[in-house]
Amino acid sequence: MSKLLIVGTVAFDAIETPFGKTDKILGGAGTYIGLSAAQFNVRSSIVSVVGDDFPGSYLEMLENNNIDISGIEVVEGGKTFFWSGKYHNDLNSRDTLDTQLNVLADFNPVVPEDFKDAEVLMLGNLHPSIQIDVIKQMERRPKLIILDTMNFWMDNTWDELMEVISMVDVITINDEEARQLTKEYSLVKAAQKIHEIGPKYVVIKKGEHGALLFNDHNIFFAPALPLEEVFDPTGAGDTFAGGFAGYLTKSGDISFENMKNAIICGSNMASFCVEKFGTERLENVSKAEIQERLKQFKELTQFEIELS
Amino acid sequence: MSKLLIVGTVAFDAIETPFGKTDKILGGAGTYIGLSAAQFNVRSSIVSVVGDDFPGSYLEMLENNNIDISGIEVVEGGKTFFWSGKYHNDLNSRDTLDTQLNVLADFNPVVPEDFKDAEVLMLGNLHPSIQIDVIKQMERRPKLIILDTMNFWMDNTWDELMEVISMVDVITINDEEARQLTKEYSLVKAAQKIHEIGPKYVVIKKGEHGALLFNDHNIFFAPALPLEEVFDPTGAGDTFAGGFAGYLTKSGDISFENMKNAIICGSNMASFCVEKFGTERLENVSKAEIQERLKQFKELTQFEIELS
Numbered sequence: 001m002s003k004l005l006i007v008g009t010v011a012f013d014a015i016e017t018p019f020g021k022t023d024k025i026l027g028g029a030g031t032y033i034g035l036s037a038a039q040f041n042v043r044s045s046i047v048s049v050v051g052d053d054f055p056g057s058y059l060e061m062l063e064n065n066n067i068d069i070s071g072i073e074v075v076e077g078g079k080t081f082f083w084s085g086k087y088h089n090d091l092n093s094r095d096t097l098d099t100q101l102n103v104l105a106d107f108n109p110v111v112p113e114d115f116k117d118a119e120v121l122m123l124g125n126l127h128p129s130i131q132i133d134v135i136k137q138m139e140r141r142p143k144l145i146i147l148d149t150m151n152f153w154m155d156n157t158w159d160e161l162m163e164v165i166s167m168v169d170v171i172t173i174n175d176e177e178a179r180q181l182t183k184e185y186s187l188v189k190a191a192q193k194i195h196e197i198g199p200k201y202v203v204i205k206k207g208e209h210g211a212l213l214f215n216d217h218n219i220f221f222a223p224a225l226p227l228e229e230v231f232d233p234t235g236a237g238d239t240f241a242g243g244f245a246g247y248l249t250k251s252g253d254i255s256f257e258n259m260k261n262a263i264i265c266g267s268n269m270a271s272f273c274v275e276k277f278g279t280e281r282l283e284n285v286s287k288a289e290i291q292e293r294l295k296q297f298k299e300l301t302q303f304e305i306e307l308s
Numbered sequence: 309m310s311k312l313l314i315v316g317t318v319a320f321d322a323i324e325t326p327f328g329k330t331d332k333i334l335g336g337a338g339t340y341i342g343l344s345a346a347q348f349n350v351r352s353s354i355v356s357v358v359g360d361d362f363p364g365s366y367l368e369m370l371e372n373n374n375i376d377i378s379g380i381e382v383v384e385g386g387k388t389f390f391w392s393g394k395y396h397n398d399l400n401s402r403d404t405l406d407t408q409l410n411v412l413a414d415f416n417p418v419v420p421e422d423f424k425d426a427e428v429l430m431l432g433n434l435h436p437s438i439q440i441d442v443i444k445q446m447e448r449r450p451k452l453i454i455l456d457t458m459n460f461w462m463d464n465t466w467d468e469l470m471e472v473i474s475m476v477d478v479i480t481i482n483d484e485e486a487r488q489l490t491k492e493y494s495l496v497k498a499a500q501k502i503h504e505i506g507p508k509y510v511v512i513k514k515g516e517h518g519a520l521l522f523n524d525h526n527i528f529f530a531p532a533l534p535l536e537e538v539f540d541p542t543g544a545g546d547t548f549a550g551g552f553a554g555y556l557t558k559s560g561d562i563s564f565e566n567m568k569n570a571i572i573c574g575s576n577m578a579s580f581c582v583e584k585f586g587t588e589r590l591e592n593v594s595k596a597e598i599q600e601r602l603k604q605f606k607e608l609t610q611f612e613i614e615l616s
Contacts, residue, residue, distance in 0.1 A: 089493075090493060185397075185398060186535070186536055186537060186538075187534060188534050188535060188536045189536055206517070209514070209517040209518075210517075210518075210531070212534060218607070219534055219607075219608055220607070220608060220609075220611070221531045221534070221608050221609060223518070223529045223531065226495060226496050226520060226527055226529070227494070227496060228494055228496045228497055229494060229497075230494075257612070260611040260612075260613075261611055261612065261613040264611055264613055265613070294613065298613075299526070299527075299528070300527055300528060300529050301528075301529060301609050301610075301611075302609075302610060303528070303568040303569055303572055303609075304565070304568075304569065305568075305569040305572055305573070305602065305606075
C-alpha cells in the first residue's frame with residue numbers, strides 16, 4: 001500500500017459562525033488533511049507538534065483513523081497552537097480574533113523513518129522553511145509533492161516561499177492568493193506564471209465557487225457541491241487537499257486525467273467538512289455517504305451533448 | 309423548423325472597460341439573445357422598439373443572421389433606448405453612467421402574426437407588464453416560456469414581477485438577485501422558494517463563476533470557460549440566455565437532461581461574447597469555433613471516476 005506523508009498543524013480552534021460558536025476544539029491543517037485522506041485507506045502519517053495540553057483522546061481518534069502519529073511531537077510544558085476566528089454572515093470571509101503560535105514557534109519537523117520513502121508528500125500550510133526541511137529529510141524524492149500555502153508567507157517569507165514552490169509538483173492556492181503571487185487578475189494567466197516557478201500542476205481554490213486544475217493548456221474545473229446550508233467553512237481547503245492527496249496516493253496514478261478524479265474527490269470531502277463544526281462531520285462520514293455524494297457530483301457536472 | 313420569439317431591448321450602448329471605450333454601439337438584451345440563438349439555425353423574431361436614429365445597417369445585420377425584424381417597431385421622430393456604463397478594474401462590477409429610456413418608455417409590444425404560435429418564448433429583461441402582455445398575445449401557450457429579469461423590477465414593480473414569474477417555465481436570474489428575491493442566502497434554498505412561485509426550472513447565473521440549473525432536487529452546474537482575458541462582459545447574460553433558448557428551440561426537447569446541454573451551449577456562447585466589445589464577436593463567430601469550444605467545455609468538466 002502506498003504511503004502518504006502529511007506535514008501540517010495539529011491545533012486548537014475556537015470558531016464563531018452565524019449558527020453558533022465553539023470552545024477550543026480540534027483543528028489544524030494536518031488534522032483535516034489526515035482525516036480526509038484517511039477515507040481512501042492509505043497509510044498516512046502526520047508530522048506536527050502539540051503541547052502537553054493536547055488531549056490524548058484526539059491523538060487516539062487520529063490513530064483510530066489509521067493515521068500514524070509517531071511524527072507528532074508532544075512538547076512537555078508546551079501549549080498547543082491556537083487559532084480563533086469569527087465568520088461574517090455570508091461565511092465567505094472571516095476575522096481572525098486570536099493566533100497563539102505556542103509550540104509551533106520552535107517546530108522542528110522530524111519525519112518518521114518508516115515514511116521517509118512515502119510516495120506522496122502533502123505539505124500543509126506552514127512556514128516555507130519547515131516545508132523545505134521536510135522535503136530534504138526524505139530519503140528519496142517522493143513521486144508527488146503537493147504544497148499548500150497562503151498570503152501570510154508571501155508577505156513575510158517571499159524568498160523561502162519561492163524556493164519551496166520551485167521544489168514541488170502541485171501547488172494548491174486560493175484565487176486571491178494566486179493573484180497576489182503573480183500580479184495577474186486572470187486565473188489562466190496566474191496559473192501560467194506559477195507553472196514558470198516550478199509546479200506542473202496548479203490548483204486554484206475558489207471556495208464555494210469550486211476549484212480549477214491547470215496543467216499547461218489543460219484545464220479542469222470541479223464545482224463545490226451546492227448545499228442548503230454551509231455551517232462552518234473551517235478546514236474546507238485542507239479537507240479538499242487531503243481528499244486530493246488521498247485519492248492520488250491510493251490510485252498511484254498521477255496523470256492529469258486522474259488528477260481530475262482527485263479534484264472531484266477533494267471537493268466531495270470538503271462538502272462534508274462544512275456541514276458541522278470543525279472535524280465532527282469528517283470523523284463520522286461513511287463510505288456509503290461518500291459514494292452517494294460522488295454520484296451527485298456526476299449528476300451535477302456530466303452532460304451528453306453531441307459534437308457535430 | 310421550430311420558432312423562437314424573443315422580446316427584449318434593441319438599443320445603443322456606450323461602454324468603458326479597463327481596455328478601452330466605445331461610442332454608441334449596438335446593444336440591448338434582444339439583440340444579444342437574437343444573435344446568440346441565431347447560431348442554432350432556428351427561426352427567430354425579435355419584438356422590440358427603436359427610434360428613427362437607429363441605423364438601418366444594424367437591422368440588416370440582424371436580418372442577415374436570419375432574425376425576423378417585423379416585430380421591431382421604428383418610432384418616427386423617436387430616439388432609441390441608450391445605456392452607458394463603466395466597468396471597474398476586475399470587470400465584476402460596473403457603474404451605470406446614463407440611462408435614457410426614450411422610445412422604450414411607451415413601448416407597446418406587438419407579436420408578429422407568424423410568431424404567435426412560437427414553440428419557445430424568451431422574455432428578455434423588461435418591465436414585467438410588457439412581458440405579461442406578450443404572453444397574452446400568443447395564440448397558444450408556448451411549449452416553453454423563459455424569463456429574464458433583474459433587481460430593478462423587484463424594487464419598483466414587485467406585484468407585476470411576481471405575476472409574470474408565476475406564468476413561466478424557466479427563470480434566469482443572477483445570484484444576488486435570487487437572494488434579494490427570496491431573502492435566502494443559500495442558492496439551493498433560494499431556488500426552492502422560486503420553484504414555489506411557479507418556474508419548474510431556475511437558472512442562477514454567477515457570472516465568471518458559472519451557472520446553476522435547478523429542477524426540484526436535481527441540480528446541474530455549468531462553469532464559465534476560464535479565459536486569459538475578459539474584454540467586455542456587456543451582454544454576457546443575455547447571450548447565455550440566447551444560447552440556452554436557441555439550443556432548446558432547435559432540439560425541441562425540454563427535459564432536464566437536455567437543459568443541461570442547453571446550459572452548456574449558453575455558457576459556450578457567452579464565452580465568445582466577452583472577448584470583444586459589444587456584439588462584435590457574436591457577429592463573427594464561426595460554427596467551427598463554437599464546436600471547438602464545446603470540446604473545451606467537455607474537457608473542462610468531464611471525469612471518469614469509478615463509483616464502487
